Amino acid sequence: MASLSFSNSVLFVLCIFAIAFSEANLNKDFQITWGDGRAKILNNGELLTLSLDKASGSGFQSKNEYLFGQIDMQLKLVPGNSAGTVTAYYLSSKGSTWDEIDFEFLGNLSGDPYIIHTNVFSQGKGNREQQFYLWFDPTADFHTYSVLWNPQQIVFSVDGTPIRKFKNLESKGVPYPKNQPMRIYSSLWNADDWATRGGLVKTDWSQAPFTASYRNFKANACVFSSGASSCSSHSASSSTSGANSWLSQELDSAGEEKLKWVQKNYMIYNYCTDAKRFPQGTPQECKIA
Numbered sequence: 443m444a445s446l447s448f449s450n451s452v453l454f455v456l457c458i459f460a461i462a463f464s465e466a467n468l469n470k471d472f473q474i475t476w477g478d479g480r481a482k483i484l485n486n487g488e489l490l491t492l493s494l495d496k497a498s499g500s501g502f503q504s505k506n507e508y509l510f511g512q513i514d515m516q517l518k519l520v521p522g523n524s525a526g527t528v529t530a531y532y533l534s535s536k537g538s539t540w541d542e543i544d545f546e547f548l549g550n551l552s553g554d555p556y557i558i559h560t561n562v563f564s565q566g567k568g569n570r571e572q573q574f575y576l577w578f579d580p581t582a583d584f585h586t587y588s589v590l591w592n593p594q595q596i597v598f599s600v601d602g603t604p605i606r607k608f609k610n611l612e613s614k615g616v617p618y619p620k621n622q623p624m625r626i627y628s629s630l631w632n633a634d635d636w637a638t639r640g641g642l643v644k645t646d647w648s649q650a651p652f653t654a655s656y657r658n659f660k661a662n663a664c665v666f667s668s669g670a671s672s673c674s675s676h677s678a679s680s681s682t683s684g685a686n687s688w689l690s691q692e693l694d695s696a697g698e699e700k701l702k703w704v705q706k707n708y709m710i711y712n713y714c715t716d717a718k719r720f721p722q723g724t725p726q727e728c729k730i731a
C-alpha cells in the first residue's frame with residue numbers, strides 16, 4: 443500500500459514536471475516564419491534567437507490566435523552598437539481593418555538608450571504612438587515585456603511595471619480591439635532610415651550579425667480556434683486568485699502610481715500631447731484619459 447501511494451506521488455510529480463516542461467517549450471507555441479536560418483529555437487525549446495545581417499532579418503509568429511490574454515515574454519535586446527536595428531514584438535489580427543498591439547525596440551549606439559515604442563491599432567487605425575526610455579540596460583539581461591489585453595483595457599508592462607494603458611472607450615466612440623483574434627509576431631530588421639535619432643545614425647554592418655533573444659513565454663489567454671475561443675489559465679498564482687482573473691483585471695492604485703512614475707520620468711513621446719500633429723485636436727481618447 444505504502445509503496446503504491448509512493449509511486450503514485452512520484453508519478454504525479456513527474457507529470458507536473460512534464461507539464462511545466464512542455465509549457466516552457468517555445469517549439470510548441472511558435473514557428474519561425476522567415477529569415478532563411480537566421481531565426482533559431484535552441485536548447486530544447488528554451489531559447490529563441492532572431493538575427494539580422496546585411497542580407498536579411500528574421501521573424502517568428504505564434505501558432506495560436508488569441509482573443510484576450512495576459513501574455514509575457516522575456517527579451518534580451520541586441521547588445522553593443524544596435525543603431526538602425528528594430529526588434530518588433532506585437533500582436534496583430536488580419537485584414538484591412540486589423541487590430542494591433544505593438545512593442546518596438548529601437549536600437550542605438552553602444553551606451554546610448556534604446557527607445558521602446560508602443561502603438562495600438564483598432565480597426566486599421568493606429569497613430570497612437572507613445573515612446574519611452576527604460577530604467578535599465580535592456581541588452582544586459584532578459585526582462586519581461588507583457589501585454590494584458592482584456593475587454594476593459596490594454597496594459598503594456600515591463601518587469602511588471604505598467605508603462606501604458608489604453609482603456610476601452612467604445613462608449614465614447616473610440617473603437618477598441620475586442621472582436622478579432624490576434625497572433626503574436628516578432629521580427630528583427632533594419633530600419634536605419636528612421637530608427638535611431640530619426641535616421642541620422644545608420645546600421646554599422648561590420649557589427650553584424652545582430653541578435654535578439656527570447657525565453658519564458660507565458661500566456662494566460664483565450665485561444666481562438668475554429669470560430670470559438672477557449673480561455674485557460676496555466677499559472678499557479680492565477681488559479682489561487684480564481685482562474686482567468688486576468689480577464690477582468692484592472693490596475694490597482696499601486697499599479698496606477700507606477701504607471702504615473704514611468705510616464706513622468708521615462709516617456710519621451712506621447713501622441714496625445716502632440717498638438718502640431720493633430721491640428722483639428724488630439725484624438726478622442728486623449729481628452730478623456
Ligand SMILES: *[C@@H]1O[C@H](CO)[C@@H](O)[C@H](O)[C@H]1NC(C)=O
Pocket residue numbers: 548549550551554555556557637638639640
Ligand atoms: C539614442 O541616443 C540618442 C542620444 O542619447 C537619443 O537622443 C536617442 O533618443 C536614442 N535612441 C534612439 C532610438 O534614437
